[in-house]
Structures are given as structure tokens and as C-alpha cells.
Amino acid sequence: SFGFSVLKAGPMGLDESSSSTGQYGIQSPMVAGLGATRKHIGVSHPLEASELNYHKNNERMEMLMLRNTQGLHAPMRLAMEIKAAEKIGRLPFLPSSNLMRDVILGRDDDIGFEDILNTAEFREQMGQPHAVVEKSLGIL
Template sequence: MEPSHRIVPAAASKSASIRDTTNSLGLHDSLQYGPRSLAAENKARGGLRERLENWDATQDNLKLTMQRNAFGLHMPMRTLMERKIVSRNPHMPALPQTNPHLDVLMGRDETLDCADFMMPAAELRQPLDIHAEMEKKLHM
């Protein structure tokens, strides 16, 4: 946990250069390295995809930092410990895993996700052999 009050994820460092593909005149050598691709340069820069992937972590970091500033260091530590304890779920590995306790602690208890109401067909076809799953867990 890095203490910061950032609301949105930090932008990735932008580094698009043609230093590796330049010739003696300082221009892109398209005969040796092929044509220059703007799509590849955009992909190297990152952008929206990385910001969306880091959105939840940044929001969580902001909440923990605000707890730290308001209540002291013990509050985010307690929150992280509660999340770790609740996320460990040793019961019934064959059944579909949902963790409403962790959803409450993470603040996701009032949101709906596709996984909440749409179960994949592959999970419906699997037979629930709880005894075999428990034996497999004992041998691990």
C-alpha cells in the first residue's frame, strides 16, 4: 500500500522512439525494419487499458490512505487483515465460489457483475462430486 490521494491511476510513462530502428541519418530505416506502425507505438504507450486494469487498485489505495489519515495506521491494517482472513475459504471446493463477506469488506456488496447472475454453461455441466474434491484437497 503506497499512501497517495490519487483518484485515477497514474499514466504509464510514455516512451515511443525510433532510436533502435534509425539509420545513419537519424530516420526510420523501413527497408531493414519494415514500415513504421502507429498501432504498435500506441500499444507500447499503453493508455486506457492499463488505467482500467489499475482502477480498482487505485481506488482501494485511496480508501486505505484516507482511513490512515483519519483514524491512524491501525485502521487500514485492520481492514487488510480482515480481507485476508475472509478471503481464505477452505469449505467445499467443488461448489461455485462466492464470497459475500469479502464483497462487503471491499465495498462491492451493492454492485452487480455479469458473474453474479450469468453462470457459464461449463459450470452447469460439471458434476458436483464433493467427496472426490475433498479427497483431492486432503492430498494437497
């Protein structure tokens, strides 16, 4: 197959951070803020890191299998279709549901946590539509 070596997929994102700056091995939230403390706490369960990166690892494994079976053109074509689907969006004040991306990846049949508990009416991002559009166009 054109002299390319066979690639094997492995899980990503299982790095452990060992920053012990405070009394309990984490940064003080009063000094560094809550966001800095959260990323140094780590995972609370061994499956949490795997669950957080499940879709990314699954997509990476599918791309590698496509490359090994059909050649380099198949994952490149799929990546171009995904990128084109992500560029098409709604108005700036309306969040996108990424339906086209889910159809391309075959996730449109799956019912997950985000489908039930992440509905549009309960989202925290709210803004005045006219102000958001003016800001995106550079008028404001």
C-alpha cells in the same frame, strides 16, 4: 500524526513492455505460446489498463485515506478482516462468490460485468467433487 509523512495514491500497472523479438515486435506464438504473446501485446485502448486495475487502485486509495485520517490501525484492521473473509471458503470443488469480502469492501451493492456474465453454471472449471476433495486432503 506521529511523524509519518502523508501518502498520496497514484495509479498502478501502467507500465509499458518493450520486448521486440519478432517481426512485428511481439514474440512468436509458435515458439513462446499464446500466453507469452498476449502479455507483450499491451493494451489496445488507453482506458483498458485503468479499467483492469480499477478495483486494486480504488482499494489502495481507500487504505491510504484511512491511514491519513484515522491512523495506521484502520487499514490494518480492514486488511485483517479481508484476509479472514478470504480464508473462509466452500468445499474445494465449489467456487467461492467472495460475498463476505464484497460486503467488507462495500461492493455488495454494485452490479458489474462479472455478476451477469460469470454465473456458476457457465464456468469452465468442472471436476468430480470426490476427486477434488480427495486431492485437497492428500488422499489421492
